[in-house]
Amino acid sequence: MLSLARGTVMRVVEKRSGMQIVELKMAEDGEVAQALSFSNEAYEAGEILIVNTTAVRLRLGTGGYHLVVSKAEECSERDVAPGMWGHVMKMRYAPWQLAVDTVEEQESPYxxxxxxxxxxxxxxxxxxxxxxxxxxxxxxxxxxxxxxxxxxxxxxxxxxxxxxxxxxxxxxxxxxxxxxxxxxxxxxxxxxxxxxxxxxxxxxxxxxxxxxxxxxxxxxxxxxxxxxxxxxxxxxxxxxxxxxxxxxxxxxxxxxxxxxxxxxxxxxxxxxxxxxxxxxxxxxxxxxxxxxxxxxxxxxxxxxxxxxxxxxxxxxxxxxxxxxxxxxxxxxxxxxxxxxxxxxxxxxxxxxxxxxxxxxxxxxxxxxxxxxxxxxxxxxxxxxxxxxxxxxxxxx
Structure with a gap:
């Protein structure tokens, strides 16, 4: 099961290092829900986001949060998790795979x-x-x-x-x-x-x-x-x-x-x-x-x-x-x-x-x-x- 849905940003509830909590109005049923975003980008009221709703639909222990996949209307290429030298991929071949700055790789100062x-x-x-x-x-x-x-x-x-x-x-x-x-x-x-x-x-x-x-x-x-x-x-x-x-x-x-x-x-x-x-x-x-x-x-x-x-x-x-x-x-x-x-x-x-x-x-x-x-x-x-x-x- 992989459940995706759209939600309209109402407000950013909390923002801390590496994560934001965004309040959304879900398109399908109009319910108000919250979603976690690990992206380094700003969200404005009225923007439409694609969110992963799987864990909430299965009532799993995510704290009741959906997970932001991306902005639905943003088509231009952008780096939402910038690094310095990283070529090592984490979450490999998943839609949210990202390159990180590992301590071991050749370009690392370590x-x-x-x-x-x-x-x-x-x-x-x-x-x-x-x-x-x-x-x-x-x-x-x-x-x-x-x-x-x-x-x-x-x-x-x-x-x-x-x-x-x-x-x-x-x-x-x-x-x-x-x-x-x-x-x-x-x-x-x-x-x-x-x-x-x-x-x-x-x-x-x-x-x-x-x-x-x-x-x-x-x-x-x-x-x-x-x-x-x-x-x-x-x-x-x-x-x-x-x-x-x-x-x-x-x-x-x-x-x-x-x-x-x-x-x-x-x-x-x-x-x-x-x-x-x-x-x-x-x-x-x-x-x-x-x-x-x-x-x-x-x-x-x-x-x-x-x-x-x-x-x-x-x-x-x-x-x-x-x-x-x-x-x-x-x-x-x-x-x-x-x-x-x-x-x-x-x-x-x-x-x-x-x-x-x-x-x-x-x-x-x-x-x-x-x-x-x-x-x-x-x-x-x-x-x-x-x-x-x-x-x-x-x-x-």
């Missing part, structure tokens, strides 16, 4: 950096997670813990493609919680563009000088109720890239005790499928201590992950006061899967714990366990790091 075959993440911690809604919580806690740290978000292409779709990215950058954004694969619109997740991670480290990298899917993930077909499967590739590139993979699990679906209760079947079946390298798995029978439930759920050499670090959950204060400072509500943190606090406590333990990991001496700086993510090294974090998790 090309010589990516020619090197010895480039690594040099032990940089990478927090990997499925839920985009937890991005601001992690970023806010990292900034609280380490005000001077450079935090870079690397967005894969397993969910939304234009990064401007994310209000959280826009708010995090305006609040100074993120220093830069790198979009990878077919995702686009970041401060830096990269062809692969591997070069995107390296760009975060060597171009943007990241101290901590966040790699979470964008908004708009897909799921089918199966362990094979959900957007989070892409995180296995992210784990492998971080490990192979000599980073330290911290995995933020999907946990909920308010989700009515049994497969997502406690530790989600998504997390179990990713770490239990698809990931071939160990991670540091962050698990919250809740102080009640939910702890034993989660411990039983993840028991099989120890056989995969994953290093599980349990930590005390944060206070509700801290989460509330961070939310107030952030300026937007913390919510996930349609639930506020008050309704389902555990995902947010886990996100805070990930930020806290990442901060604590900077005190770990890698030389105490290995003189080899090329194996940060080896099972032995991660096990030693996990033991260090477990002994010190109560201290920030």
């Amino acid at each position: 090309h010589s950096l990516f020619v090197r075959d010895d480039l690594t993440l040099e032990g940089t911690p990478v927090i990997i997670g499925e839920l985009h809604s937890l991005l601001p919580v992690v970023a806010a806690a990292l900034r609280q813990n380490q005000p001077e740290a450079k935090v870079v978000y690397v967005m894969p292409d397993g969910a939304s493609l234009p990064v401007a779709m994310s209000r959280h990215v826009h708010q995090c950058k305006s609040q100074g919680l993120l220093n830069a954004v790198v979009t990878t694969g077919h995702a686009w619109g970041g401060d830096r563009e990269a062809v692969t997740i591997h070069s995107g991670l390296l760009a975060a480290k060597h171009v943007e000088k990241a101290d901590v990298i966040l790699c979470m899917l964008g908004p708009g993930v897909a799921g089918t109720g199966t362990p094979y077909a959900f957007s989070g499967v892409q995180l296995a590739e992210v784990v492998h890239a971080v490990s192979i590139l000599n980073g330290v993979p911290f995995f933020l699990p999907r946990i909920s005790f308010a989700d009515p679906r049994l497969r997502h209760r406690g530790v989600s079947h998504h997390t179990m499928a990713i770490l239990g079946r698809y990931v071939l390298r160990p991670v540091v798995l962050i698990m919250p201590k809740l102080g009640d029978d939910r702890d034993s439930m989660m411990a039983e759920q993840i028991q099989s992950l120890y056989e995969k050499s994953h290093v599980v670090v349990w930590g005390h959950s944060a206070s509700e006061d801290r989460l509330s204060n961070l939310e107030q400072q952030y300026g937007m509500a913390f919510s996930s899967m349609g639930r506020s943190w008050q309704e389902d606090p555990v995902p947010f406590f886990t996100a805070l714990l990930a930020a806290d333990l990442t901060k604590k990991s900077f005190s770990f001496s890698w030389k105490s366990v290995s003189a080899d700086s090329d194996c940060y993510a080896s099972p032995n090294n991660l096990e030693a790091l996990g033991l260090f974090l477990t002994r010190n998790e109560a201290q920030l």
Whole structure:
């Protein structure tokens, strides 16, 4: 299904970097609707736009927005997404394919950096997670813990493609919680563009000088109720890239005790499928201590992950006061899967714990366990790091 329609511009509701929200009167039924535009051009009242209405007609999670394709009456050739040197196409062979300025290509000022075959993440911690809604919580806690740290978000292409779709990215950058954004694969619109997740991670480290990298899917993930077909499967590739590139993979699990679906209760079947079946390298798995029978439930759920050499670090959950204060400072509500943190606090406590333990990991001496700086993510090294974090998790 690909549904297209015409709408007449009534007004521009909102305009921010990389995106506009346009209010339209639809030609077919006269209804008033809103559409997202990622084009760098102005819209005037009375202009007619062609919009993609597919997701709204299917009642999918786009926030109720149509998507602008183009102006219906504009026939002259124009560049609505200008660049500098880019020849790499994203969204290839789709009607909205565009050339972007990738960091790796020959005309890029960073090309010589990516020619090197010895480039690594040099032990940089990478927090990997499925839920985009937890991005601001992690970023806010990292900034609280380490005000001077450079935090870079690397967005894969397993969910939304234009990064401007994310209000959280826009708010995090305006609040100074993120220093830069790198979009990878077919995702686009970041401060830096990269062809692969591997070069995107390296760009975060060597171009943007990241101290901590966040790699979470964008908004708009897909799921089918199966362990094979959900957007989070892409995180296995992210784990492998971080490990192979000599980073330290911290995995933020999907946990909920308010989700009515049994497969997502406690530790989600998504997390179990990713770490239990698809990931071939160990991670540091962050698990919250809740102080009640939910702890034993989660411990039983993840028991099989120890056989995969994953290093599980349990930590005390944060206070509700801290989460509330961070939310107030952030300026937007913390919510996930349609639930506020008050309704389902555990995902947010886990996100805070990930930020806290990442901060604590900077005190770990890698030389105490290995003189080899090329194996940060080896099972032995991660096990030693996990033991260090477990002994010190109560201290920030």
